[in-house]
Amino acid sequence: ENSPAPLPERAIYGFALFLGAWFGFILYLIWAYIPEAWLFSLGLTYWPQKYWAVALPVYLLVAVGIGYILLFGINMMSTAPLSSTQTITDNFAKKQQQQKFQEEAIPALRDIPISEVNRMFFLPEK
Amino acid sequence: CRELAVRGPRLQLRSLSAATSAVWLAAYGLFALSENSMVLSAAIFITLIGLIIYLHFVKIDQESLLVIGSLGIQVTSSYASGKESTTFIEMGKVKDVVINEAIHMQKVIYYLCILLQDPEDPQGVSEVVPLFQSSKPCLDCLIEVYKSCQEILEQRKTAPQSS
Numbered sequence: 001e002n003s004p005a006p007l008p009e010r011a012i013y014g015f016a017l018f019l020g021a022w023f024g025f026i027l028y029l030i031w032a033y034i035p036e037a038w039l040f041s042l043g044l045t046y047w048p049q050k051y052w053a054v055a056l057p058v059y060l061l062v063a064v065g066i067g068y069i070l071l072f073g074i075n076m077m078s079t080a081p082l083s084s085t086q087t088i089t090d091n092f093a094k095k096q097q098q099q100k101f102q103e104e105a106i107p108a109l110r111d112i113p114i115s116e117v118n119r120m121f122f123l124p125e126k
Numbered sequence: 127c128r129e130l131a132v133r134g135p136r137l138q139l140r141s142l143s144a145a146t147s148a149v150w151l152a153a154y155g156l157f158a159l160s161e162n163s164m165v166l167s168a169a170i171f172i173t174l175i176g177l178i179i180y181l182h183f184v185k186i187d188q189e190s191l192l193v194i195g196s197l198g199i200q201v202t203s204s205y206a207s208g209k210e211s212t213t214f215i216e217m218g219k220v221k222d223v224v225i226n227e228a229i230h231m232q233k234v235i236y237y238l239c240i241l242l243q244d245p246e247d248p249q250g251v252s253e254v255v256p257l258f259q260s261s262k263p264c265l266d267c268l269i270e271v272y273k274s275c276q277e278i279l280e281q282r283k284t285a286p287q288s289s
Contacts, residue, residue, distance in 0.1 A: 079229050082237060082256045087228040089251065113249075115222045115241075122225065122269050123276065 028053070088114050128278060130271045131190035134261035137181075137206060149173050182207040186260035191271065195278045199223075199240060201257060213255075217282060219243055221251060223275040225268050236265045238272065 032053035039047065080086040089111070099108035153169030185206040192200040198216040205211075221241040227234055238257045244250035263271075 076231075082228050082230060082239075082259075083254050085251050085254055087226055088241070088254060094250065114224050114226065118222075118224045118272065119276075122272050 127192075127194045128274055129190055129192045130274055131188055132258050132261040132263050132267065132271075133188045134186055136187075137185060142177075146173055149176075178207070181205065182209055189258050189261050191257060191275075193275055193278045195281050201255075203260070215240060215242070215255070220279075223272065223279065225265075225272050226254070226256075235262070236268055237262075238268050 031047060032050065036050070039045070093111035096110055099110070101107070149172065150169055153165050157163065157165045182205060186203050187206050188204045190202045190204075192202070194200075194217075196217065198214055199220060200212055200214045202210055202212045219242050221243040223238065223240050225236055226239050227236055237259075240255040240257065241251045242253040242255065244252035258268075
């Protein structure tokens with residue numbers, strides 16, 4: 001049902017978007033380059049100031065650059081501090097139920113408490 | 127009863143002289159621009175006060191862990207100026223001492239921490255107290271400290287039965 005295969009409708013949407021993008025670009029070039037006097041003589045008087053033809057791309061690029069730094073910072077802020085219990089356990093691990101031990105069967109998957117993990121790793125003598 | 131101490135790196139002479147020279151060069155630059163001689167005396171003052179504050183509040187020389195099986199755990203940090211700050215956690219609150227791994231500043235580090243018991247839930251952990259935050263020992267050192275602590279903590283489980 002939801003396959004990414006090419007369909008006739010998708011081809012038409014794509015072509016419409018392609019034409020729309022070209023139209024938007026040509027319109028932007030006309031607005032940015034053609035002098036105001038010529039546009040007024042055609043009757044097109046209520047267009048935004050040409051200042052924005054330069055300002056908007058600059059705003060976008062600066063936002064993208066700051067976005068890199070912002071994402072990095074948000075990642076660092078959401079990391080749990082060293083003194084929080086989130087580094088050891090969470091709600092799912094606290095509520096897990098103990099499965100009964102069956103002979104000859106693979107033990108059920110569970111979250112092993114950190115004390116047990118430490119004992120396994122660090123206590124046995126080599 | 128055991129005391130385990132980890133010593134941090136000593137204050138380096140070259141970093142001290144680098145910081146002092148940087149501050150004094152900046153002050154000399156400001157003096158050259160503004161022709162105000164107070165800038166130079168202010169720079170000397172700032173350097174001295176900054177060094178004293180750094181030695182008294184920031185630079186930790188040695189962090190030690192004193193584990194007494196029946197009483198509790200005492201964590202001591204001694205600063206370079208001689209100040210010592212201690213924290214005591216009684217044994218009833220201590221659940222375990224473990225080596226935990228966590229993400230810290232784009233790295234995964236091992237650090238020793240004390241798990242405090244949750245009064246309501248016998249299996250739960252109410253708080254995590256990280257140890258040796260300034261001296262940051264490596265994993266081999268942490269394993270030694272961990273084995274030492276576990277020997278003492280095991281005795282407290284068997285002690286009530288023997289006494």
